[in-house]
Amino acid sequence: MISLYLPGASWCHRLPARLKLILLAVVSMAVFPVQDFWILSALLALTLLAYSSLGKGGLQQVKALRPMGAMLAIIFLLHAVTGDWREGVVTIERLTALILLANLVTITTRMDDMMEAVMPLFAPLSWLGLSPRKPALAVTLVLRFAPVLLSVYSSLREAYQSRSGKRTSWRLMGPFMLQALAMADNVAEALTARGGAEGFGARDTSVLPVRN
Amino acid sequence: MAFFRKRQENAQASSFNPDADPYAVLENVGLEMTGHQVLQDISLKLSERRIGIVGLNGSGKSSLIRLLNGLRLPTSGDVRVFGADTKTVQRDLPRYVGFVFQNPDHQAIFPTVEEEIAFGLTQLGASKTEAVSGARVFLERHGCAHLGPKPFADLSEGQKQLICILAVLVMKPKLLVLDEPMSSLDGLATRRIQNLIAALDQRIIMISHDLSLLTSYDRVLWMEGGRLRMDGSPQDVLPAYEADISARADIPVDGDAF
Amino acid sequence: MNDRTLVQIAFYAALTAALGLLPKLAIPVAGGVPVTAQTLGIMLAGVMLGPVRGALAILLFLFLVALGAPLLAGGRGGLGVFQSPGAGFILAWPIGAFVAGLIMQKTASWRVLPAAALAATVGGIGVVYLFGIPGLAYLADMSLAKAATGSAVFIPGDAIKVVVAAVVAETVARGLPRALLSRS
Numbered sequence: 001m002i003s004l005y006l007p008g009a010s011w012c013h014r015l016p017a018r019l020k021l022i023l024l025a026v027v028s029m030a031v032f033p034v035q036d037f038w039i040l041s042a043l044l045a046l047t048l049l050a051y052s053s054l055g056k057g058g059l060q061q062v063k064a065l066r067p068m069g070a071m072l073a074i075i076f077l078l079h080a081v082t083g084d085w086r087e088g089v090v091t092i093e094r095l096t097a098l099i100l101l102a103n104l105v106t107i108t109t110r111m112d113d114m115m116e117a118v119m120p121l122f123a124p125l126s127w128l129g130l131s132p133r134k135p136a137l138a139v140t141l142v143l144r145f146a147p148v149l150l151s152v153y154s155s156l157r158e159a160y161q162s163r164s165g166k167r168t169s170w171r172l173m174g175p176f177m178l179q180a181l182a183m184a185d186n187v188a189e190a191l192t193a194r195g196g197a198e199g200f201g202a203r204d205t206s207v208l209p210v211r212n
Numbered sequence: 213m214a215f216f217r218k219r220q221e222n223a224q225a226s227s228f229n230p231d232a233d234p235y236a237v238l239e240n241v242g243l244e245m246t247g248h249q250v251l252q253d254i255s256l257k258l259s260e261r262r263i264g265i266v267g268l269n270g271s272g273k274s275s276l277i278r279l280l281n282g283l284r285l286p287t288s289g290d291v292r293v294f295g296a297d298t299k300t301v302q303r304d305l306p307r308y309v310g311f312v313f314q315n316p317d318h319q320a321i322f323p324t325v326e327e328e329i330a331f332g333l334t335q336l337g338a339s340k341t342e343a344v345s346g347a348r349v350f351l352e353r354h355g356c357a358h359l360g361p362k363p364f365a366d367l368s369e370g371q372k373q374l375i376c377i378l379a380v381l382v383m384k385p386k387l388l389v390l391d392e393p394m395s396s397l398d399g400l401a402t403r404r405i406q407n408l409i410a411a412l413d414q415r416i417i418m419i420s421h422d423l424s425l426l427t428s429y430d431r432v433l434w435m436e437g438g439r440l441r442m443d444g445s446p447q448d449v450l451p452a453y454e455a456d457i458s459a460r461a462d463i464p465v466d467g468d469a470f
Numbered sequence: 471m472n473d474r475t476l477v478q479i480a481f482y483a484a485l486t487a488a489l490g491l492l493p494k495l496a497i498p499v500a501g502g503v504p505v506t507a508q509t510l511g512i513m514l515a516g517v518m519l520g521p522v523r524g525a526l527a528i529l530l531f532l533f534l535v536a537l538g539a540p541l542l543a544g545g546r547g548g549l550g551v552f553q554s555p556g557a558g559f560i561l562a563w564p565i566g567a568f569v570a571g572l573i574m575q576k577t578a579s580w581r582v583l584p585a586a587a588l589a590a591t592v593g594g595i596g597v598v599y600l601f602g603i604p605g606l607a608y609l610a611d612m613s614l615a616k617a618a619t620g621s622a623v624f625i626p627g628d629a630i631k632v633v634v635a636a637v638v639a640e641t642v643a644r645g646l647p648r649a650l651l652s653r654s
Contacts, residue, residue: 004538004548028553067544068554074620075555075610082616091611098553106538106548114537133334138480138530139537144323145484146541147365150491170634174641177514180485181642181649186318188477193281193311194321194380195335196473200307204336210346210382 006061006107010054013108017117020105028098037086040093047100054108064103065096072096115139131198145184152180228308229295230386234259235415236280241289243275243438250275251438254289258417264426264446265419266453267435273419274314276435277389280417281311294386307336310385310414314392316372325367325375326351326360332383350382370401377408390418394425423450475523478651482519482527483534486511490543508543509628512563513594513635516570517586518642520652525568532560558605559621562598569593574652582650586639590632595625 012020034040052059065072072092079088109117115136122132156176161167191197236258243251251272267273278284279291282298282305291298294308313319322328329347330340338346351357356378359371367375373393380388390409394402406425409416420426432449434442442449489507511531516524531541540547542560551560570593577585599621607617643650 004540024549064546064548064550067546068556071555075612078610078612078616078620087611095553095555095609099550102549102551102553106550109538111537111539134476135530135533138476138483139534140322140327141477141480142484142487142530142534143539144321144364145481146487146491148317149484149488151365153488173634173638174645177638177642178645181481181646183318184477184481185474186313186315187321188474189283190313190319190321191473191477193283193306193313193319194332194383195306196303197476198303199335200304200337204307210333210349 003111004064004103004106005110006054006057008055008058008108010058010108012050012054012104015108017109017113020109021114021117024102024105027101031094031098034094035090037090037093040090040097044093044097044100047097047104050104051100061103061107062100064107065099068099133199134197137197141187145187148183149180152176152183227296228301228304230308232295235294235387237290237292238279238286239290239292241279241286241291243272243279243284244287245275245284249438251279251286254440256433256440256443260430261415262429262431263415263417264429264432265417265435266421266423266426266432266449267419267441271435272438273435274391276433277311277391277417277419280387280389281305281309283311306385307383308386310380310383310388312373312377312380312388312390312393314395316369316376316396319376319379320364320372323363324360325356325362325364328364328375328379329360329382332379336383347382350378354378368401369396370398370404373397373401373405374408377405381412381414385414388412388414388416390416392419392421394420394422423454426450475651478519479523479527479530482511482515482524483531485514486528486531487534487539487541490541507631509563509594509598510631510635512567512598513570513590513631514638516567516593516652517574517589517635517639518650518652519567519571520575521568521571523651524571525564528564528567532563555606555610556602557609559598559602561605562601565601566593566597569597571652578653582643582653583636583640587632587636590635594632594635595628 031040031043034043048059048062051061054061072095075095076085076088076092079085079091119132119136122135125132125134153172153176156172156179157167160169160172234257236256238254238256241251241254242249254276265273265276275284279286279298280293282302285291285299285302293301293305298305320328322331326344326347329350330338330343333343333346334340348357348360351360356374359367359375364372364375373396377388377390377393388409393409394405397405402422402425409418410428418426418429426432427446427450429446432444432446433440434449434453442452486508489511512528515527518524519527535541535547535551536549538548542551551557570589573589573592574585577588603614603617603621606612606621607614610617639650643653648654
């Protein structure tokens with residue numbers, strides 16, 4: 001499964017997922033109004049310390065900031081050019097610390113555990129007569145569809161290239177959608193053929209549990 | 213609301229009789245889809261253990277077997293499977309009638325083999341851990357333990373179809389309906405799947421364009437233009453079907469005939 | 471919610487993910503700003519599925535991102551994304567899909583092409599910037615005007631996506647009308 005999870009057994013990996021999520025929310029809310037350079041510097045240093053305590057390769061995970069580098073630079077420049085550069089520094093410090101803390105939770109929590117931790121949020125679905133199983137099933141379906149979509153697109157691109165010589169075109173999006181939607185219909189039928197998203201009401205004791 | 217609905221379903225499910233003989237009865241069945249009459253006037257009593265279905269593309273074979281699993285409901289007439297009207301038990305039918313699709317890529321719902329098998333067990337009320345361990349046991353029993361963690365997309369065509377059939381069998385259906393399961397397989401994989409199916413206790417209804425797969429069956433139905441054209445033993449139906457194809461193939465035609 | 475609806479919602483969530491992963495679909499726009507096709511997924515979810523299902527599809531996508539799947543363009547993902555300066559834009563996506571779907575329903579008497587173009591413009595650009603710019607201003611501690619200037623570079627790319635979304639909706643309406651759930 002594609003995931004940002006960094007396998008390991010550090011103290012942060014061992015904390016329960018739900019506790020980590022709550023701590024993150026509390027810290028984020030507390031840090032948001034802070035404008036003091038020294039407090040934020042200390043927070044940033046603590047965060048980096050936490051990363052390095054993850055063990056080998058821990059500190060490398062700070063790379064999560066890289067795709068946001070340009071954006072952070074622009075924000076700093078906008079502050080520096082039109083106002084106070086010190087304000088820019090504080091803003092970047094705060095954003096960086098918050099992003100890194102959130103990322104710390106992500107890389108030390110398996111997707112399964114994260115899912116498990118937030119499942120209670122879906123309990124209200126059953127009041128509406130919907131199965132709380134549905135979000136989990138939907139997540140699995142997305143993970144199954146994404147690679148299939150990419151392969152539908154690449155075979156379509158090949159067919160296009162074989163007759164046009166051109167590599168790709170936005171005009172492929174329409175036919176791509178038609179083919180991909182037909183594929184989704186097949187999956188919907190397959191789901192219904194095996195009892196649908198809700199499953200069968202009662203537990204079937206004649207079949208469960210499976211033993212050798 | 214949900215509670216009420218569930219109880220109602222259980223009451224309906226109890227009207228199934230897994231030992232019903234014949235296990236499927238179709239009475240004057242018609243099926244219309246998007247203004248098109250796909251099936252008409254079909255009356256059948258099915259009680260044989262092995263039934264084959266033949267017919268040209270578009271003859272209504274696939275629609276006919278979809279009626280048995282509740283994927284389609286008849287627009288006229290009645291379909292009763294294991295004694296229950298499919299209109300009232302539609303949602304519970306897949307528990308008794310397993311369905312194997314022509315293209316394994318269309319059937320697989322989950323990213324990995326293990327999840328694909330485990331799904332059937334969670335459908336029957338297993339918890340997540342029960343289902344995963346159950347799936348492992350089941351795969352091992354069928355000599356596929358090593359395939360469990362693999363992504364479905366990485367399997368060979370034969371392995372894919374094998375997993376699709378196992379994913380249905382894990383639910384222990386009483387009847388297995390197969391829509392040309394061998395059409396994408398090479399010779400060896402076809403023979404292996406054929407042997408697997410032949411050894412099953414379940415009642416089997418299978419569509420096939422490869423007539424040699426049906427010679428040992430108890431009964432063969434020949435569909436044409438949404439109607440039943442011939443119904444009998446494979447020794448009678450298969451040669452007649454083949455002769456009809458040969459006769460028609462040699463007449464010069466325009467594109468409409470395809 | 472039946473099986474087909476659930477699968478459709480998952481489908482558009484996966485489509486949005488796939489659009490972010492397709493490097494071939496990145497459009498180089500004036501100013502060298504790399505534009506990915508990801509917001510095309512937002513527009514299509516709303517236009518094709520209607521308000522509620524469209525918004526659910528995008529929420530599902532964001533849920534996966536929050537769980538730690540690196541599905542945002544450039545391989546970003548995880549909770550850090552929701553703390554980043556662009557979080558306002560991302561959180562506006564489900565609302566944008568909702569509004570686009572609503573417009574498709576309200577313009578049911580129009581032809582599909584103009585209706586989808588309007589829906590994608592208002593939902594996919596209007597709503598997203600309406601929430602995104604104040605979000606950026608707030609998170610990055612800058613004035614609204616500055617935040618707006620910083621965001622404007624993405625508008626040409628988004629305009630191209632509106633055209634693509636409208637053409638795709640029209641193609642699907644002709645080729646597979648039942649898939650245009652916002653109109654059925």
